[in-house]
Amino acid sequence: MRFNFVFSEVWIGLRRNLTMTVALVVVVAISLSLLGTGLLFVKQVDNTRSFWQSRVQLSVYLCTATDVSANCQKSGQVTQDQINSIRNELLATHDILSIQFVSAKQAYKQFRQEFASNTPIVKYTQQDSIPPSFQIRLKNTEVDAPQVTEVMNGVTGVSQVVNDASILNQFYRLLDGARNAVVAVAIFLLIAAILLVANTIRLSAFNRRRETSIMRLVGASNFYVQLPFLVEGMIAGMIGWLVATGLLIGVKSVLMSTLQSIFPYGVTLSTTDLVEVIIVAMITGLLICGSTSFLTLRRYLRV
């Protein structure tokens, strides 16, 4: 095997086909980075899901004096007796991991902390408009949560029951939608990339038909005849992948800061996640460019 021979042939091929090579690199870069972005969305949803799995709570909000829901209009502000009976009923009827009463005062303090950066909201929210609540963690959230919601909605002193999971599900739907859109575009571009690889290799084979015909004549093995083209396709693919890697690093930081500004809880992507996605992109790029080159060569460089 003579590596410098193969690489000088590859270099000639890439240079003679400069425009096609550039087009190929650009399309591979964009399609791989979109694919990677889609994968980052998937990772994101997975991470958020496992973060919230153990934290999902049911919040039973109790009536305040100013609450306008129908239930509270009837009964007015929740009393200590009502609070006790609600707690007892919750404990008696369901499989509960933990139950915690958050008084109106504590809730207000927490609210001020979470929205500390948003002074107008903090300023115009009065202490008595933040309701006291029970924070419940159920053993079997998916089955029990709807039941608890249904039962508690009728009980005197309860304003409303909010399941954290339903808020999260909206967030997941948003991310899933974004992922599907990105992956759909990525698939179209990967198809374009495959066609471009095939075309580039075909042009390259045509440009070097003199060399390849002589190689065949003097008895170069198929492997030797085809290797430069194969390497050429793969190198173009790898340059595309390198560009895509840069784009993905950018996408990760933009994606993260955007998502965190929309939904600041449990949204994280580690460097490991990013590296995994970049490796998947590399393998995809190599497979697509390598196998397409190989199949094209079988058609255009018959011995």
Added chain:
Amino acid sequence: MIHFDNVTKTYANQGRPALENVNLDVEKGEFVFLVGPSGSGKSTFLRLILKEERPTTGRIHVAGKDLARLTNWKVPHLRRRIGCVFQDFRLLPNKNVYQNIAFALEVIGKPRRFIRKVVPEVIDLVGLEGKRDRMPDELSGGEQQRVAMARAFVNRPMILLADEPTGNIDPATSIGIMKVLDRINRTGTTVVMATHDAAIVDSMRKRVIELEYGKVVRDQSRGVYGQAY
């Protein structure tokens, strides 16, 4: 060395066979002229030896191998034992004399030390001393054909096929080309040369095989181009 056993080759979409019931033997070290008008089957004959085409019926043995039983991935090994020269030289225009010849060895994976040793030798053999750095477009037609012969011979093939090697070259220069072919033949290489050049055939007095409409109509040792009798 080359053995044709009742070989017929019919191309798709063509009624008349390009070669029909050809039986012949070429022994090791022979020099054979293949003559006949255009379309008589000379090129088909050469292509069959290289296994660029397959016979429709009949058997071909080259260098002891039955071509029908030679798998595709073994074909390159067959071609390493056969050198080829063409009317149009087929040199790489962006490589100089040395590089053109070395290319034939590089692509079959020969070590660089070996290439550096044998390429100058073969340049001397074809009479191109001192021209190793010339580009093909700086050479005359005769010189280009010498480069092509050097490339065909550099791997010491057992057989050299020449398809009208003097077709693009003036008669005076052709004599030099024939001398080189003769020198190659004297090293023990079997030479098969397809040609239209009557003067050359007549002067060499070698075996002549004449094809007409795909059939062997004459096979004569020490023959001439036309009918001598």
